[in-house]
Amino acid sequence: MSVAAPGEVQAAAEEQRGVVESARRYYDTLKAGDVGSLPVILALAGMVIFFSLKNGNFFTAVNFNNLIVQSAGVTLTAIGVVFVLLLGEIDLSISYLGGVAGVIVAELQLPGSGHDLPGLIAILIGLVAGLAIGCFQGSWVALVGVPSFVVTLAGNLAFQGVILRALGQQGTISIQDNIVNDMANYYLPNLAGWVVAAVVAGGYLAVTAGGLVARRRAKLPLGNIMLALLRPAIVALVAFGAVAICNHDRGVPFAGLLVVAMIAFWTYISTRTTFGRHVYAVGGNTEAARRAGIGIRYVKIMVFGISGVMAALGGIVFAARLSSVDLNAGGGTILFYAISAAVIGGTSLFGGRGRVAAALLGGVLLGTIDNGLDLIGSPQSTKYIATAVILLAAVTLDTVSRRRLERSGR
Amino acid sequence: MGEAPTLEVRGVSKAFGSVQALHDVDFEVRAGEVMALVGDNGAGKSTLIKCIAGIYSIDEGEVRFEGEHVTIHGPKDAARLGIEVVYQDLALCDNLDVVQNMYLGRELHTPARLWLREPEMERNTQQTLSSLSVTTIQSIRQPVATLSGGQRQSVAVARAVMWNSRVVILDEPTAALGVAQTRQVLDLVKRLAEQGLAVVLISHNLHDIFEVANRITVLRLGRDVGVYEREQTTQQEIVSAITAGVPTKVAGIADTEASA
Numbered sequence: 001m002s003v004a005a006p007g008e009v010q011a012a013a014e015e016q017r018g019v020v021e022s023a024r025r026y027y028d029t030l031k032a033g034d035v036g037s038l039p040v041i042l043a044l045a046g047m048v049i050f051f052s053l054k055n056g057n058f059f060t061a062v063n064f065n066n067l068i069v070q071s072a073g074v075t076l077t078a079i080g081v082v083f084v085l086l087l088g089e090i091d092l093s094i095s096y097l098g099g100v101a102g103v104i105v106a107e108l109q110l111p112g113s114g115h116d117l118p119g120l121i122a123i124l125i126g127l128v129a130g131l132a133i134g135c136f137q138g139s140w141v142a143l144v145g146v147p148s149f150v151v152t153l154a155g156n157l158a159f160q161g162v163i164l165r166a167l168g169q170q171g172t173i174s175i176q177d178n179i180v181n182d183m184a185n186y187y188l189p190n191l192a193g194w195v196v197a198a199v200v201a202g203g204y205l206a207v208t209a210g211g212l213v214a215r216r217r218a219k220l221p222l223g224n225i226m227l228a229l230l231r232p233a234i235v236a237l238v239a240f241g242a243v244a245i246c247n248h249d250r251g252v253p254f255a256g257l258l259v260v261a262m263i264a265f266w267t268y269i270s271t272r273t274t275f276g277r278h279v280y281a282v283g284g285n286t287e288a289a290r291r292a293g294i295g296i297r298y299v300k301i302m303v304f305g306i307s308g309v310m311a312a313l314g315g316i317v318f319a320a321r322l323s324s325v326d327l328n329a330g331g332g333t334i335l336f337y338a339i340s341a342a343v344i345g346g347t348s349l350f351g352g353r354g355r356v357a358a359a360l361l362g363g364v365l366l367g368t369i370d371n372g373l374d375l376i377g378s379p380q381s382t383k384y385i386a387t388a389v390i391l392l393a394a395v396t397l398d399t400v401s402r403r404r405l406e407r408s409g410r
Numbered sequence: 411m412g413e414a415p416t417l418e419v420r421g422v423s424k425a426f427g428s429v430q431a432l433h434d435v436d437f438e439v440r441a442g443e444v445m446a447l448v449g450d451n452g453a454g455k456s457t458l459i460k461c462i463a464g465i466y467s468i469d470e471g472e473v474r475f476e477g478e479h480v481t482i483h484g485p486k487d488a489a490r491l492g493i494e495v496v497y498q499d500l501a502l503c504d505n506l507d508v509v510q511n512m513y514l515g516r517e518l519h520t521p522a523r524l525w526l527r528e529p530e531m532e533r534n535t536q537q538t539l540s541s542l543s544v545t546t547i548q549s550i551r552q553p554v555a556t557l558s559g560g561q562r563q564s565v566a567v568a569r570a571v572m573w574n575s576r577v578v579i580l581d582e583p584t585a586a587l588g589v590a591q592t593r594q595v596l597d598l599v600k601r602l603a604e605q606g607l608a609v610v611l612i613s614h615n616l617h618d619i620f621e622v623a624n625r626i627t628v629l630r631l632g633r634d635v636g637v638y639e640r641e642q643t644t645q646q647e648i649v650s651a652i653t654a655g656v657p658t659k660v661a662g663i664a665d666t667e668a669s670a
Binding site for chain 2: 211214215217218219220272273274275277278280281283284285287288289291292293294352353
């Protein structure tokens with residue numbers, strides 16, 4: 001317990017802090033164990049270099065677009081996982097729930113079935129079904145009190161059964177509706193791509209600047225403005241860079257745009273709204289949240305609803321990519337990859353810690369492993385083992401750094 | 411003191427099944443004073459507090475707030491009257507920062523809950539903390555997990571007083587703290603009373619109590635033994651009241667036989 005410095009002195013010091021000192025402070029937090037998303041970005045960079053050296057086809061615009069579309073389904077599903085993990089719960093039903101949504105959409109667009117609806121309507125119904133199933137599972141967790149592990153494990157089995165029964169006779173439904181297939185197969189015209197980049201970069205800058213203006217109006221210290229504008233600059237660089245690469249090939253894939261839009265929307269929900277704050281509070285200390293008058297049941301049900309709707313969206317993108325659903329819908333590695341993506345991206349399994357952007361980082365990292373190993377001709381076995389190593393390494397790093405964080409008394 | 415006590419409890423009884431947790435208890439606290447509430451384990455301190463906070467309903471008796479009869483049906487009723495309780499476990503979210511904890515469950519937001527008003531919350535937090543001379547917290551944007559025990563206690567207390575509260579009840583605020591941090595919290599308790607709040611302090615530590623309390627209410631086996639003025643009593647007298655229940659003449663109580 002050190003002697004306190006008065007608040008005003010503190011504020012003034014903060015105002016004058018230079019870039020060099022900020023960099024040093026960042027280094028200090030790293031040393032203290034607060035590594036944030038740095039390891040994931042480093043791992044991603046290392047992997048990109050490795051695969052680029054191994055195979056000339058890896059670092060190409062065509063493959064860049066493939067990678068985006070390949071990792072879109074897992075990333076979208078993982079966004080829901082982040083919310084569930086923030087609560088300290090788990091959702092094991094997401095993969096087959098997504099499969100069910102895919103089957104619903106495929107069935108509803110089926111020409112000549114007597115109920116062939118326009119693609120957009122079919123997609124909306126699929127999403128609403130995902131939301132409803134998620135909320136239903138959430139109700140079992142929140143109102144009945146059955147552990148989410150069991151509820152969603154039952155869901156996992158049940159939805160697998162539903163898919164088998166729905167597809168039983170023909171075993172597969174092909175999707176001919178263009179709007180549904182466009183979810184994974186449409187590429188934006190070059191100009192539209194640039195507009196997207198401008199909107200993303202401008203939007204991020206506007207939010208950052210708006211925050212600074214609001215702080216100034218409230219007469220709060222602004223910190224270092226150059227540093228505050230560094231993030232929007234990086235976002236702009238990444239956005240325009242990515243669009244430049246995409247436009248070199250077929251253009252920006254719609255699936256990629258969908259991922260960016262969803263990351264932005266759910267980041268807003270989780271960090272800027274009362275509901276998002278309550279999710280973190282319930283995950284951090286349920287009892288404290290209850291005493292503060294937060295509707296814990298409501299939060300839990302809604303979070304499982306989010307998990308359901310994002311799993312459905314992911315499942316629809318998976319179905320669109322194959323232009324069909326078959327008995328494998330929702331199977332394979334989807335469940336484990338989605339949960340791994342959220343965890344690798346830096347979401348704690350114990351609740352209260354993590355960001356929506358973790359889903360993107362983790363999803364892209366896993367997508368890169370899959371894509372790269374495919375290109376250099378590695379068998380499925382290598383993929384599983386490589387992913388396992390990354391997952392274990394990520395969680396180990398997180399555990400160790402958290403221990404250091406506690407020890408350094410921060 | 412002529413005016414009515416801020417909070418007054420008369421003849422309150424509470425039973426859990428066959429266990430009589432509170433029996434005909436009187437209790438009061440006035441604005442600007444620190445009223446200590448002491449008693450052995452199981453004496454009924456927590457039950458009394460939870461009755462006042464609206465977590466338990468009372469079987470018999472009356473609660474008066476600033477002279478007016480009130481009925482408290484739940485924590486929200488208590489909060490509306492301006493009664494805030496800081497429980498022993500503080501009820502802070504470790505993963506959230508100081509500002510977020512101060513506004514937990516009562517966040518300021520734009521209409522339709524679309525956007526949190528962060529700058530306003532941060533500024534108000536800053537003002538509340540500095541009005542209570544809580545100056546040891548480096549940044550109010552750091553997670554509560556990184557604070558010391560005394561700082562955490564200060565945050566919990568500051569949260570309780572930020573909402574124009576009239577009565578603040580502190581449950582064992584110094585139980586887990588070291589010497590310097592206990593000092594910090596006791597100073598804070600004194601400042602609350604100086605600011606005109608009615609403060610109830612529950613503690614096992616008589617040393618702390620004799621330092622900050624104006625009056626002391628002793629509970630024993632669910633009954634109140636009596637109210638002591640700090641100036642006119644000794645630690646020894648309080649200890650024997652806690653353990654043996656020395657009957658003391660208290661206004662309004664007919665039977666004060668405590669050696670049951």
